[in-house]
Amino acid sequence: MLTGHYGPAFIIKVIDRKVALWMLFIAVQIPDIIWGTLILTGFEKARINTNLLSNPLELYYMPYSHGLLSSIIYSIMIVAILLLFPYFRKNIGSACWIGVAIFSHWILDFFSHRPDLPIIGDKMKIGLGLWDYPLEAVIVEGAIFLGGAIWYAVKVGGFKRKTSAIFWSFIIVVLLISSVRELIMTPANVEMVAISAMCFYIIATLIIYYVEKNENTKN
Template identity: 30%
Template sequence: MFAGHFGVAAAVKAKRQEVPLWALMGATQLLDIVFVPMLLSGAETIDSSEGVGYGKAIIHADFTHSIVGALVLAVLAGLLAWKAWGKRSGVTIGAVVFSHWLLDLLVHRPDLPVLPGNVGDLPLMGFGLWKIPAASAAVELLLVVVGMVMYGLSLRLRGAHLANKSKVWTAGIVMGILLGLSLLTDVFGI
């Protein structure tokens, strides 16, 4: 669901123009960014016994993708953003970081723990939309389209007063292309 996460970042940028786009894009992927070194160290794993491809792997991200772990990462990122860009931006960044977990809850099979390291062996969460690839891809496409449209409209509104409107349109088109490509790579594993 990389593309869907990026769609959320684009939509948020449309409403919170003071937050840098790079920070929103990073925030929406922070759980996965932290997951990579955890995966490389062996602390978290991916089980691809059900196959390789869109949503087929079972992810054992017991630290980064636990609900408590996601909240901790969201709070830490929010505090850093608050210090850098102010309270409103900090809250926005924290919310965007946590939105990753909420979207993952929709698509993941039950592989999201409550506590880091799955301490207490509590029931795992996940609604499993990835089991229906077409439905999952449709939700992701919706997030991408909404993000692209909101971002484009916000540029149009801001650009109405600019002398060089072609730069505004170019930025909107580039964002749309990048979101579309991220969806294609997500769904088709390119």
């Protein structure tokens, strides 16, 4: 799952206006940012396997980035680090919501991944495997992403026309690209998956930073 993780980011922003949406955009992808880093440095392993039913990404060793226990540990650790900053000490709730955003990644991956998410270390792997039904997976992921975006725009929005155009163009382009990617494309290698995902996270966060800045000046 790639774009669906942004659904909880939008929802949390509506619940707690004090937490920046661009920070939530980073938070919900932290497990994948860790995964990309560990794949590129060789600490976690994956391969492209076209014999699989659908998504050819075979994630056979990712105990650090996508383990249940490790996800809980680094969600708590990042909240603790945030609480070192005066802003988050004044807004402890916002720091906790960022922790929830980080952990929401594992929950959504649990529904979408095949049983490749280890509970402790590299053992007891679970996952409900929505990925094995590509069309349904794309529809569910798109609905979570689009639903969150609409709810955010309605509840927080108040965009100027230009900001609104940028925001909705971003949402539509991302929906199209992610659907095509999941339904048609087979990645050349795992490193390319990691690099392209991380580039996408950076671009998405920068666009949301711009949108949010302009949304705030209007309100």
